[in-house]
Amino acid sequence: MMIPFKSDPSHFRQRQLFPTYLFDLLPKDHPVFVYDEIFQHLDTSSVEEGYSFIGQRAYPPKILIAILIYAYSHGVFSSRKIAQKCREDLAFMYIAHMHKPDFRVLSDFRKRHLDFLHLCFVQSARLAMELGLVRLGHVALDGSKFKANTSKHKAASYGYMEQLEEKLGAEVQALLEEARQCDESEDEELGEASGYEIPKELEDKQKRLKKVQEAKKAIERRESQENPGKPIDAKKQISFADKDARLMGKNGHFDYAYNGQISVDEEHQVIAGQHVSTACNDAHELGEALEQIEATMGQLPEKLSADNGYMSGENLQKLEQAQVDGYVAVGREGKTKSPKWGDKSHFIYDEENDHFLCPGGHRLACCRVNDDGTKLYQAEAKACEQCEDRSRCCRSKLGAPRTIKTDRYEPLRRKMADKMSQPHAQKTYGKRKTIVESVFGHMQNLGFRGFLLRGLQKVKGEFALMCAAHNFSKIVNAILRGIIGPAKGRVTGLPA
Incomplete structure (x- = not known):
């Protein structure tokens, strides 16, 4: 006996005399109407x-950026998948106003208008x-590592590139010499050929040599900026696919990545800076x-919290200069293990007499002040020799007495440490996790764990697009939940 399932509606394959409005199929409270x-x-004048007025009419920039923001807010990042959604998904079709831009149009728009992506975030x-x-x-x-569009298998160290450059250079020269010798005796063999064809082997090696030389120059330029005047470590690495990406570690795993930074407002977890x-x-x-x-909001926050x-x-x-009430963790969150015995935090600083007191009550006097403001404090040798905690405290392999090194920022560190020991500061800082880390969690749940674009400037643009998508989703949700009233009559314009 057949189970009586529901049959297809009578109009499923039937053409209607008076066609209905396609988007009536969407629920009346669908978020896409508020998004649109x-x-x-959005201000797209820039x-x-x-x-140009000349040539074929282009897709309106307002439509293209709307498609990209809506796609990123729904976890669709590939330009091919976005283009497919515009043909098959009813909500995407509404946002696109029934336009069907090719994936190349979307991809090129995302890469060419990087400044505009930053402007969308600001708006x-x-x-x-x-x-x-x-x-x-x-x-x-807070900051989080996002994978770059490359891998460790597309990278090389500076030392290896030097060897490879020398090897490929020698091979190219050998092939050129071989070609020169063949030119003298190949007239009869060439027939109608011109004799100017480049051997494929030589062409491939020249391309490889050029790529190695470009990567080598990039790492030399990078190191000259970060470590001027110092020789380049042969172990320093760079990616051939994305020369701006850096090898970063997270939970014991290392890969090429970028460090995305966001500043999130407590009120509704809107990103105020990135x-x-x-x-x-x-x-x-x-x-x-x-x-x-x-730069984004036109003013600084009253309070700012950040982890260790x-x-x-x-x-x-920077916090003190900006006159922002800062709350920066002195130790790592969730770390129940106490600091190592003899750690600098166990020593008491006497600001009036400018010396430290160790846990055993011995004095460490200032013995050296460097030009950069760093100071070296050292205990008396006799005091350390007679101390029962010498083996745990003194770390010198030569048997020197205990020393402590500070810099010109030491008063700021101690001021922050004293502040963070207060209950009100701990209460304020305790909100940090729920404010900012959940935003990164939301991005990763959408599938945004790495960048599609390559190069620092393009990556910055894509990250701004993702942050803009997050903010717009917060605005839409607030409207739908009635926090800021209905969409009509409230969203009257965006600040330029």
Whole structure:
């Protein structure tokens, strides 16, 4: 006996005399309608200026950027998949206004208008602020590693490139000499050929040699900027596919990546500032983060919290100069293990007399001050020799007494350490994880774990696009949930 399943509707294969509106098939409260209304207010004048009246009509930039932002906010990043969605997915068809741009059009638009992608992020953040979703009372800063569009198998060390350059150069010269000798006796063999054809083997080796030389120059240029006047370590590596990407480690796994930085507002987790760095750690990123927040929002936040990765003298100085109430973790979060015995944190600094007191009560006096502001404090040899904790405290292989090194930022570190020991500071800092780390989690849940574009400038543009997509999704969700009222009458324009 056949189970009586539901049969197809009678109009499934039947043409209608009066066609219905296709997008009536979407639910009336579908987010795409709010997205489309917001996107109509995007300022695309800076892009439109680059178009010409001559030639075939182009797709409106407002439509193309709307498609890209909507796609990134729904975890679709490949230009081919986005183009497919515009042909098959009803919501994408609505955002695209029934246009069907080719994947190449979308890909080229994303690569060519990098500055405009940054402008879209700024517009998204400022619109959120106008709608009351951003208050800049407390902003949490964090960074995450995103994989570059390359691999360790497409890289080489500086020492290996020097050897390879020498080897390929010799092989190219040998092939050129061989070709020269053949030229003298090949007239009868060539027939109608011109004799100017380049042997495939020679052409391939010349291409490889050129690629090696370009990568070698790139690493020399990079090292001259970061370590001027110092010889290049033969183990320094660079990727042939993306010369700006850096080898970064995470949880014991190393791969070529970029360091994406976001500053998230506490109110509704809107990204108030973003930038991409090639640094493997966050010790120098806070200053850039503050600059980006001010450039995006027009003002600095009242409070800023960051994890222990930002606990550097330079970062603390940037906070003090900007007059932002900072909360930077002194130790690693979730680390129950106490600091190693004899760690610098166990020594008490006497600011008035400028010396340290060790856990055993012995004094470490200042014995040297360098031109860069660093100071060296050392205990008396006799005191260390008689101390019962000498084996745990003194780390010199030569048996020298215990020393401590500080720099000009030491007062800032101690000031932050004292501040973070207070209950109110711990309460403020305790909100950091839920504010910023969940945003990175949202991006990764969408599938954004690495970049499609190559090169630092293009990667910066793609990251700005992802952050803009996140902000617009926050605005749409707030409208649908009634936090800022209905879409109509509230979204009247975007700040330029």
